Amino acid sequence: MNHFQQKFDPRVWEVVANIPPGQVMAYGEIARAAGYPRYSRMVSAAMSRSPEYLPWFRVVRSDRTLAFEYGSPAYREQSQLLKLEGVRFDGNKVVTVDPVTSLDKMLWGPRD
C-alpha cells in the first residue's frame, strides 16, 4: 500500500493511538512514522475524519502550536484535554513533560 486512498492507511491511526499521554506529535512526524514522508497534509485530512477513540488532541503543528484558530472552541477543547494530562503551555506553544528538559526550564519552568 503506497498511497492514501479514500480510506487512510491504518498505520496512521496506529501511530496516533500510541502517542503516550502527556506527549504530542506533529503531523509531519506522524506521517514519517507511518511511512509517508511529506504527507503531513494527508495526516491532517485523516485527523479531521479520525475515529472517535483516537487521541486526536495529542497532534500539534511542527512548531508546537495548535492547528486550530486561537480561541476557537476546538482550540480550547484541545488545550484543555492536553492540560488534563499535565502538559504546560509556553505562550501558545505546547510544552510536554519531557524528562530531558533544559536546565533553564528545570529551574524556571515555562513562561505563563
Add this chain to the structure above:
DNA sequence: CCCTTGACTATCT
C-alpha cells in the same frame, strides 16, 4: 485538465 482547499512545513526576511 486547471484551480482551490486544507487540523502542514521548512526557509527566508
Add this chain to the structure above:
DNA sequence: GAGATAGCCAAGG
C-alpha cells in the same frame, strides 16, 4: 520571533 513564501499532495469542483 512573527509574517510571508514557496513547496507539499490528495480530493473535489
